[in-house]
Amino acid sequence: MTEQALFCWCRAGFEPELAAELNERAAIAGHPGYARTERGSGYVEFLCEDxxxxxxxxxLDRLIFARQKLLRLADLRGLDPRDRITPILAALDAAIEQGAPAxxxxxxxxxxxxDAGKPLAGLARSFGNALRPALRKAGRLTASDDTQRPRLHIVFLDGxxxxxxxxxxxxxxxxxxxxPRLRMHPDAPSRSALKLEEALLTLLDDEERERLVRDNMQAADLGAAPGGWTWVLMRNGMKVTSVDNGPLRQALLDSGRVDHLRADGFQWQPRRTVDWMVCDMVEQPSRVAERMATWLREGWCRQTIFNLKLPMKKRWEETRVCLELFEHQTHRPLVIRxxxxxxxxxxxTVYARPR
Known part of the structure; x- marks a missing residue:
């Protein structure tokens, strides 16, 4: 059993980016320490004094490369496959003395x-079914799910x-x-639709979605072809100006809610303010950040969701530089996620609006 640590899931292959982000943010927050990980593992641990x-x-909503944030209470190695439950219950008892929930x-x-972790899926499912009643018998788990209480995570890194x-x-x-397990809709023009669906689900809370995503809002989609993001906006009741020199799926045009303009998304600007501007263009991230800043600075849109395509190296540094550039060139206080x-x-993926 080892000391407590911050434990974060991330996309496999992006562990160095999350490690660099945690190192920098922890130092700024006054909790210097060090990140520990292996490339391809899908997680990062951060060790510090507290x-x-x-x-x-x-x-979590301030972390860019973390999918989930947990506080690790114990690291159990050499578990006997015949009885993994007893050491876990003992670890929970010991953790209470360090302030962990009872x-x-x-x-x-x-x-x-x-790739290494996915074969553990069967063990995770079966072990959860065995551990749940043992935890309830020991008084460590409520009789039914209670999302207001802390949630216990058991993470298998090996058998x-x-x-x-x-x-x-x-x-x-x-x-x-x-x-979030989203299904690809058969009518969606491309898989990129899932990115915008996830962005609306992840970067906005329930109240914001109800208030900011409404019928008959005006939206612009820059670099729209073949229309995945336009389709998501249209499905949410918006009227969309789709800007791209490439073709859109005919079903979008037939909807009567999409106006296709064959133009350069980096040059076009609306005649009046739109509620939403979205952008998923393949371009240098700094150039995208500058153009997105222009849209907010000039008041061409009330809010935006856009993607920044990252280079192969120094991706955390590029992320930080581009977001600072975006915020600086907007010349106004922003909500940025x-x-x-x-x-x-x-x-x-970035969501932003004036504060």
Missing amino acids: PAALARALP LYGELWVEHPDS DHAMVAVADTRDASPWPLGI ARQLYHDREEI
């Missing part, structure tokens, strides 16, 4: 979303290696591994 305080100082509202048994962790449900992803979504690849 991980619980660091977890409170770094809200009672949890839910149990999630997880494994890394990586004989598990971590015991806790999530504050007020500051954690509501999906296992931090992954950025995240590498599950449906993103070599990119991050």
